[in-house]
Amino acid sequence: MTIVVTGATGPFGRHAVETLLSRGVPADQIVAVGRSIEKIQDLADRGVTVQYASYDEPESLRKAFAGADKLLLVSGSEPGKRIPQHQNAIDAAKDAGVSRIVYTSAPNADSSGMILASEHLATEQALAASGVPSVILRNGWYLENYDLRGALEHGMFGASGDGKLSLVTRADLAEAAAAAVVAESHDKQVYELGGEGVTMAEFAAEVSRQSGREVTYTNMPQDEYTKFLVGVGLPEGFAAILADSDHCAxxxxxxxxxxxxxxLLGRPATPLADAIRARLA
Structure with a gap:
């Protein structure tokens, strides 16, 4: 059995590969795929097959997926490009005879109304249309999305009001993805993955408790939050997507x-208090 992991040069894909190795998957049965393969040369030194591929280059995907049995398709990171990029990967996997695709989607992709979710939902639909058996992992909001050190200085800002966010560590989600791709069978096709739900005010309070410094949360209208994000250096289009996600939250x-x-983990998610403590350390 050969397992291909895309996005292996990024933190999520890299952690998924490490989890596969720790679970006893032989290194020579893992193909770590990405664009900046110099970042994962150490995996090659440990026996993992390291292969260059880009979602924008179908031929590179066909080469990387040749002979694969399972594919962990880590979603692309470029808004506006994901639909054709993911279609390239799905087509290449189908051509290669891959028996199962595990895809990292967005939370509540079919019901949230988030701009961020639209490309993920389109990919879920493309997977269904492909006929390749697939498992959808709708990954919750990363704790790593928040700059906790910056929050100690300036506080937290957002547009989510009293909505609860199921904050989760990237490592937990990557471990769950590895578990999903090695599983022989699944109870369901779609998994909604997240940690304990907290409001942003509760999140800020926990950061305050862990750090011993007062951290406040300031809620803003969606348009004002977009302007705020642009003001701290985010591109306007990306700022609008994040503010929309917060508003929907x-x-x-x-x-x-x-x-x-x-x-999927076989254990509870990492407690938020523990995750915050580790992030602040």
């Missing part, structure tokens, strides 16, 4: 519950 778009993640 006020209505529960980023709340997933914890059951599906615990099922």
């Amino acid at each position: 006020a209505s529960g778009a980023l709340y997933t519950g914890t059951e599906d993640l615990a099922q």
